[in-house]
Amino acid sequence: MYLSWIEHLKLLFLDSPASMLQEIKDTDKFINEWIEKESSWSTPRTKEEAKNVFKVNVKPLFTLLDMLEKRDCDDWLIIPDTNAILTCPEIERYSEVISTKDYSVIFTPTVLAELDDLKVKSRDNDFREKVKSVINRIKGWRNQGSLLNGVTVHKTVKVRMLAKEPDFSNNLKWLESSNSDDRIIASVLEIQREFPSSIICLITSDINLQNKAEMANIPFVEPPESRV
Secondary structure (H helix, E strand, C coil): CHHHHHHHHHHHCCCCCHHHHHHHHHHHHHHHHHHHCCCCCCCCCCHHHHHHHHHHHHHHHHHHHHHHHHCCCCCEEEEECHHHHHHCCCHHHHHHCCCCCCEEEEECHHHHHHHHHHHHHCCCHHHHHHHHHHHHHHHHHHCCCCCCCCEEEECCEEEEECCCCCCHHHCCCCCCCCCHHHHHHHHHHHHHHHCCCCEEEEECCCHHHHHHHHHCCCCEECCCCCCC
């Protein structure tokens, strides 16, 4: 549990000053040494003494968490997977499954590529037309402005696209670049790093992607049911 948590924390502060990164590294080293150490002359004699020593040495991590909590930002960033946008292309309806009507929907390169692929390769004509309808909806949003910068498409709902593929060299080690679910997870983590004080939520009904989101400590909800 700790190893997963500290890996995620390091990702969030990956672009921080060298001094802060060193502080994280030193604190992580201390915690691992305490987890693995056996009794010796340097071991505190009482539990209370050990608690005090531990609190002092892990304080830098709590300071970092306080920094995230106190940042003045409560933006909601919603990232749908391909099935979610096909199930519910009316992105303003995502307010039905989250606790706000004010949010931005972000499309990852993986989702856009999957839509293009389905438009061509699906053998089901009705499904293929549904995919084309979603793609045309996205193209319509582009006519309203730059989707790279973000445009308002429905009152308080904004939409934007990511142009850059995720960098797997600076991401969770268990993610595979050849796996589409992993690519979505990697993109979400990069969004989380870019906007560390925003509320990030993945929208997916895919059980495998939900499992991976849980492993990566990414909140998720299922999309609203289709009205068709």
